[in-house]
Amino acid sequence: MLIASSDPLAFNLLPFLTTIVVFSIVALALGVFVWPKILKGLDDRNAKILHEIESAEAARVAAGLKQKEFEAKLAAALEESDRMLREARAAALRLGDEIRAKNESDLADRARRAGEEIENARRTAIAELEAHAASLAVAIAGRILEREITPADQKRMVEQSLAGMSSTRG
Amino acid sequence: MSVFLASESDPVAHIVDKGVFELTLWDNPVMLSMITVLVCAVGLFFVLHKAAKAIETGPASMGNRRYLPNGSFSAVVEVVVAYLRNEMLVPVMGERLTKRYLSFLLSMFFFILTLNVMGLIPFVEIQDAIYGLMGKSFNLQEHQTSAIFGGAATASISVTGALALIAFIVIQAQGFRELGVKGWLEHLCGGHELVHGSIFLWLVVPIIFAVEFFGLFVKPAALAIRLFANIVAGHTLLITVTMFGAMAIKAGLGTTSVTAITIVSGIGAILITFLEVFVAGLQAFIFMFLTAVFISLMAHEDAAGHAEHEIVGGGGAGATASHASSGVAHPQH
Numbered sequence: 001m002l003i004a005s006s007d008p009l010a011f012n013l014l015p016f017l018t019t020i021v022v023f024s025i026v027a028l029a030l031g032v033f034v035w036p037k038i039l040k041g042l043d044d045r046n047a048k049i050l051h052e053i054e055s056a057e058a059a060r061v062a063a064g065l066k067q068k069e070f071e072a073k074l075a076a077a078l079e080e081s082d083r084m085l086r087e088a089r090a091a092a093l094r095l096g097d098e099i100r101a102k103n104e105s106d107l108a109d110r111a112r113r114a115g116e117e118i119e120n121a122r123r124t125a126i127a128e129l130e131a132h133a134a135s136l137a138v139a140i141a142g143r144i145l146e147r148e149i150t151p152a153d154q155k156r157m158v159e160q161s162l163a164g165m166s167s168t169r170g
Numbered sequence: 171m172s173v174f175l176a177s178e179s180d181p182v183a184h185i186v187d188k189g190v191f192e193l194t195l196w197d198n199p200v201m202l203s204m205i206t207v208l209v210c211a212v213g214l215f216f217v218l219h220k221a222a223k224a225i226e227t228g229p230a231s232m233g234n235r236r237y238l239p240n241g242s243f244s245a246v247v248e249v250v251v252a253y254l255r256n257e258m259l260v261p262v263m264g265e266r267l268t269k270r271y272l273s274f275l276l277s278m279f280f281f282i283l284t285l286n287v288m289g290l291i292p293f294v295e296i297q298d299a300i301y302g303l304m305g306k307s308f309n310l311q312e313h314q315t316s317a318i319f320g321g322a323a324t325a326s327i328s329v330t331g332a333l334a335l336i337a338f339i340v341i342q343a344q345g346f347r348e349l350g351v352k353g354w355l356e357h358l359c360g361g362h363e364l365v366h367g368s369i370f371l372w373l374v375v376p377i378i379f380a381v382e383f384f385g386l387f388v389k390p391a392a393l394a395i396r397l398f399a400n401i402v403a404g405h406t407l408l409i410t411v412t413m414f415g416a417m418a419i420k421a422g423l424g425t426t427s428v429t430a431i432t433i434v435s436g437i438g439a440i441l442i443t444f445l446e447v448f449v450a451g452l453q454a455f456i457f458m459f460l461t462a463v464f465i466s467l468m469a470h471e472d473a474a475g476h477a478e479h480e481i482v483g484g485g486g487a488g489a490t491a492s493h494a495s496s497g498v499a500h501p502q503h
Contacts, residue, residue, distance in 0.1 A: 013198075015329055015332070027273070
């Protein structure tokens with residue numbers, strides 16, 4: 001019968017054999033029931049992460065292409081809008097010039113018409129003033145002569161006065 | 171713990187494997203380390219099995235959440251496994267050999283780690299205290315214990331020797347499988363170039379054969395002794411520090427001195443325990459990693475000289491770390 005020893009380096013066959021048997025069994029059990037599951041879980045996760053990274057990379061590349069496409073479209077749109085703006089500005093300027101020219105023409109026309117109307121009014125007023133002055137002169141002359149002037153006389157005297165004024169003015 | 175340890179004056183007596191009280195197997199005493207190894211193996215299997223269930227990919231109905239591990243412990247196991255495989259084993263062994271031996275090497279690592287860590291928990295002392303509180307006494311003979319479980323199994327050369335023997339068998343099996351008997355013998359004689367080279371080179375073949383043949387047994391022996399010595403040294407230091415209080419009482423010091431010494435030794439024991447937890451992981455890693463290196467040496471001779479040089483030159487963790495950190499995947503034949 002073997003007995004336990006106080007020497008820590010003492011070799012004991014039973015623990016030696018027990019360890020070999022127990023470790024062999026547990027290594028086999030772990031190899032069948034544990035490590036495949038853990039390693040599959042790790043590999044699945046690695047594959048998933050790798051797939052997600054690759055997908056993200058592909059999405060990034062696609063997004064880059066889309067961005068370039070968008071930027072090209074944006075640049076074209078900006079150019080088109082600039083062109084349209086330039087054209088609109090030119091049209092507006094042209095229209096403004098036309099309107100201004102028309103306004104100026106209308107204004108000159110109105111001024112000319114107003115001048116004519118003023119001239120006509122002035123002539124009418126002068127004529128009326130002359131007629132009135134002739135009437136007054138006749139009336140005054142009648143009073144001076146102390147005699148009744150008939151309408152026929154008055155008319156004749158006015159016509160004479162007017163003729164005199166016209167000749168004077170003329 | 172000092173109270174439990176005060177009864178003994180020899181710290182090594184705590185570490186030495188003891189026979190379990192009145193338990194025999196084929197007329198031989200059942201040693202504490204045997205039960206500890208068995209309990210740790212069973213516990214390790216169930217714990218890792220639970221972790222594996224949490225780590226494995228769930229059903230498709232879970233969506234993307236099926237890829238997430240459940241629980242913090244399973245996350246730790248996953249991180250350790252992923253690190254060992256991707257950062258340590260693949261750079262040394264290559265994809266093919268890693269795939270072939272990963273299961274064995276991970277089992278080796280976690281088995282030794284479990285034994286080392288369980289050895290740090292004072293199960294024997296706890297059982298002694300429970301028996302003391304229950305008023306139960308045993309008629310213990312020398313090198314017997316009333317505890318049925320506990321102790322540092324890896325502080326027994328029988329246990330570490332068994333693990334080293336398994337590593338030796340796997341390493342040599344790999345050699346025969348990869349190189350064949352002729353290649354294996356060539357490997358022992360210094361490699362194909364030397365054996366088939368100039369006749370003058372044959373003069374060194376016997377020397378190389380002797381060294382390599384001796385190395386076949388030295389390598390696993392070094393694995394066993396390194397693990398055993400580190401665990402024994404750590405536990406001896408820890409127990410010695412915790413015994414300072416009891417030694418102060420025995421020396422007849424005053425209450426104040428005893429209290430001060432006990433506090434200081436307690437703090438020291440806590441710090442050393444942290445160190446021992448680190449050592450437990452480190453030694454498990456070294457055992458597993460060196461086994462992986464020795465396996466890989468049997469697959470490609472061009473890498474053999476390089477790896478052996480580092481192992482012999484550096485020895486232990488430093489050498490393995492430098493080898494691993496090189497991160498170079500050796501070409502496979």
